[in-house]
Amino acid sequence: MANRPNDSSRSDAPSRRFHPVWIVMVVVATLLLAGLVAIPAVLVSETKPPAAAPAPSDASGQNRNGAGSAPAVVEQSPSPGKLRQAKTVQVDFSPPADEDMPSGPFGDAVRLGQKIFTDTQTYARPYVGNKLRCVNCHLGAGRKADSAPLWAAYGMFPAYREKNKRVNTYEDRLTGCFRFSMNGKAPPRDSKEMVALVSYSYWLAKGAPTGVALKGRGYPKLAQPARSPDATRGKAVFDANCAICHGADGHGTQANGGYAFPPLWGPNSFNEGAGMARVPKAAAFIHANMPLGKGNSLSEQDAWDVAQYMDSQPRPPDPRVAKSR
């Protein structure tokens, strides 16, 4: 309470010293103009990643402050709706080719990371509690766009996640994969497996900007379906499109001593805590990537329905819920 008079007197002070504030405002306005010019540039050519991309997310905030002072520029810039789109401008990025993997100890770590990714059951055996492999959800050894590619995930961490309500490092994110999707336990931070997975991701993201949503990141979100997802319709979609590989019972298909096609439910699949156990995420993955090699061939409604069917089947419990029981 005693501070209040002081505060008000402080706030009075700048109002008497007009000139410096105006200089600052002019500088800000200039930066603003630059930002607003940058957005259309990004919209026109999405091909120049690092410098241009972060601009939109800053610029939309600046626009609100500066709209009154620079109306001419606002007219030239896209409509507010477009500006909001600009916030999600995505940058094209291609990961390096396998042939360009480095040699030496770092290259060895990258190669081990790739092996863990493609043959998880062999190379990360102690940390896996089901019969899945990383590549079952991250197609193309973690390269395929719209299939949660590693190169697009790497630069987005650290980040706050609602899932555990704290800021997660990339290692934390991998920990989540092992705990939920692989129904196992995370490799320790200093284990060769964790180092290898981080190395492989880092290498795939070589040259990508950080903190920018790259085009192809995650699974492309679907709009809400016309009809709410239905497991009965989903079963028909499953029988017609999925059972040939994943088995009529969804438990996968084994050949040559391993799983040729992954189990989608049952004891050897991901647990209730996995992202794929959530219908919107599963629907997004399925629509973009399934049946294998025929992505985007199912209707969105079919993808929602079959995701609903898959996620209504029994699977291992969420370890967080199991613990509290």
Add this chain to the structure above:
Amino acid sequence: MTCRTPLRGIFAGLGRERLPGTVFSLVLAAAAAPSAHADANAGSVLAHQGSAGVPACVSCHGMQGEGQAASGFPRLAGQNQDYLLKELQAFADGTRKSPQMNPIASALSAAQKRDATAYFASLPAWKQQDKPNTSSPSYQRGRKLATVGDWNKEMPACFICHGAGGRGVPPHFPALVGQPRAYTRAQLEAWRSAKRANDPQGLMRSVGAKMTDQEIADVSLYLENPSPAEVEE
């Protein structure tokens, strides 16, 4: 012939309205499912001697069912029986076209089809005999397609569906390894042009449609005699 016995049992059971007898006959009928019934020895005789209107299989498919590289007749040895049977039926009903195989498959009885496919499925699967020329760029590109695919055009690796090392995933995905390259090439071209269209869910037509001539040549070369990348290092 022996198949008729359980069927007679079923009808007899139905006629007399004896439920337990009917159930028993149904169980017998179930036990007489196709593959359990197949006679690989009879299949062997058929494969090597042929029968009325049917030439010996081995005259084109090789004495050990290994195929014929020069003419592109496919390897049958060690292929999974479900797949072989499905294809023979497709040749018979014309859903798969082949001037050589359509008349032969039509002439085979259901039992002969089962026996012949059981015989060829029982023969040893492909094993590498000679080292391939792994330094050939075409071979290297073929290996990459077979093991990694090309996700830039959403083309999965062959081995994702056809199993580790291309050894097949019964019942729907045949083994690919050790096939004469001329055969693999002809099939991929047939998928691409949809002249062959008996693939489940159009999976192979979808892959074929994405392949260039060069890619078809490369992957056919690799699959004829595949060596995993690790082996040669």
